[in-house]
Amino acid sequence: MNFNWDVFWQYLLQPSGVYLTGLWLTCLISVLAMLMGCALGLVAALMRLSRNPLLHLPVRFYVWLMRGTPLLVQIVFLYTALAAGGIFRFEDLELFGLVVPGNIQAAIIALGLNEGAYMSEIIRAGIGAVDKGQYEAGRSLGMTFGKLMRRIVLPQAFRVIVPPLGNEFNVMLKNTTLVSVIGVQELLLSTQMVTSATFRVFELYLVVAIYFLMLTTLWGFFQRWLEQRFGQSDRPTPPPASSRMFGRHTLKLLRGR
Numbered sequence: 001m002n003f004n005w006d007v008f009w010q011y012l013l014q015p016s017g018v019y020l021t022g023l024w025l026t027c028l029i030s031v032l033a034m035l036m037g038c039a040l041g042l043v044a045a046l047m048r049l050s051r052n053p054l055l056h057l058p059v060r061f062y063v064w065l066m067r068g069t070p071l072l073v074q075i076v077f078l079y080t081a082l083a084a085g086g087i088f089r090f091e092d093l094e095l096f097g098l099v100v101p102g103n104i105q106a107a108i109i110a111l112g113l114n115e116g117a118y119m120s121e122i123i124r125a126g127i128g129a130v131d132k133g134q135y136e137a138g139r140s141l142g143m144t145f146g147k148l149m150r151r152i153v154l155p156q157a158f159r160v161i162v163p164p165l166g167n168e169f170n171v172m173l174k175n176t177t178l179v180s181v182i183g184v185q186e187l188l189l190s191t192q193m194v195t196s197a198t199f200r201v202f203e204l205y206l207v208v209a210i211y212f213l214m215l216t217t218l219w220g221f222f223q224r225w226l227e228q229r230f231g232q233s234d235r236p237t238p239p240p241a242s243s244r245m246f247g248r249h250t251l252k253l254l255r256g257r
Helices: 005-013 017-048 053-068 071-084 102-128 132-140 145-182 187-198 201-230 241-256
Strands: 093-095 098-100
Touching: 005 201, 017 053, 017 102, 017 145, 017 187, 017 201, 053 102, 071 102, 071 145, 102 145, 132 145, 145 187, 145 201, 187 201
Parallel strands: none
Antiparallel strands: 093 098
16 A cells, blocks of 8 residues: 555644644634534523514524534525525624634634534523522522522533533534635645645545544543543542441441340
C-alpha cells in the first residue's frame, strides 16, 4: 500500500497553520452553537410546558420542523436559499475588533437552531423527572414560577440533563463537518485544502479522523467528570460506623432471647 508515513506523522504531530485554523474553528463553532442550542432549548422547554396554545404550539412546530428535516438542508437553506430568494443575506460582521464572515455566522445559527430542538426535549424530560412535590413545596412558600424553576426545579433536573447534554455536544463536534459545504474552513475543509496541494488523501483523512477521535475522547472524560460531580447527591449515603455497630449489637440481643 502506498502509504507515506512521513506525511502522516508530520501532519499528526506538527499540524500546519491551515490545520490549526480548522481545529480552532471546529471547537469555536461547536461551543457557540451548543450554547445557543441550550439557551433556545431551555426557552422552548418552558414554553412547551405552558397550557397557553400561543406558547406551546409554535414550539411544537419548531421542534417538528428542525427534527424532521436534514441538518445539511437547513445549513444550505439558511445561507444560500434565503440569499437567493432575496430574503436575507449574511454579511461580514465586525465584533470586538474581529471580522466574523457571514458563512461562519450562518453555520453557528443553523447548528444552534437545530440543536435547540433536541435540547428542548431533553430539558423538558429533565424537568418532568423532578418530583411533583417539589413544585408544591415551592408554591407553598410563595415562589414565583421563575424563582421556582431557578432555585428548585432546574438544579435537580440538571442531573438528568447532563448525560444526554454531553452526548449532544459529542454529536455537535462531528456535525461541524457539514458546514464545509458553505465554505467554512473547519477541520474537514482544511484537510481538503491540504490534500489538494499534497495529493496525500489517505494519510490526511486518517489524520483528521484521529483529531476528531481526540476531541470526542477528551470531551468524554469531561462528561464523565460532570456526571460524577452532579450525580453525587443521588448516591445513597452509608450509615455511620456507630449506627452499624449498634445495629449488630441489637441483633445479637434479639437472637439471644
